[in-house]
Amino acid sequence: MVPYDKYVVVTCNNKEPTKVVRPKCSVSCIGCKICVKACPVDAIGFDNNLAIIDYEKCINCFICEKKCPAKAIEGEIDRMKEAKAKKKMSEQ
Numbered sequence: 242m243v244p245y246d247k248y249v250v251v252t253c254n255n256k257e258p259t260k261v262v263r264p265k266c267s268v269s270c271i272g273c274k275i276c277v278k279a280c281p282v283d284a285i286g287f288d289n290n291l292a293i294i295d296y297e298k299c300i301n302c303f304i305c306e307k308k309c310p311a312k313a314i315e316g317e318i319d320r321m322k323e324a325k326a327k328k329k330m331s332e333q
């Protein structure tokens with residue numbers, strides 16, 4: 242479950258090894274762990290052939306989405322901008 246104030250998600254949910262899943266799906270996680278290494282706050286772990294985001298730590302920087310070569314992480318930057326704009330309006 243993704244908290245309402247977090248805007249990145251690992252879209253792949255297939256726990257099979259890369260060699261099994263990749264021929265069936267072009268956007269599956271390939272287990273490269275680039276996202277794990279790239280996250281500036283160590284919010285990404287890896288288990289059962291899948292990257293897992295710890296939303297307690299995630300700071301919505303979108304680096305993982307940009308770095309994932311398989312497009313297995315999706316970011317919703319527009320939704321985040323909208324939420325920030327609404328918050329700003331409500332504070333005025």
Ligand code: SF4
Binds near residue numbers: 279281294301303305
């Ligand atoms: S959005 Fe940034 S902080 Fe959150 S999991 Fe991705 S790289 Fe880490």
Ligand code: SF4
Binds near residue numbers: 275
């Ligand atoms: S960068 Fe993408 S493909 Fe690589 S482990 Fe992370 S989610 Fe999977």
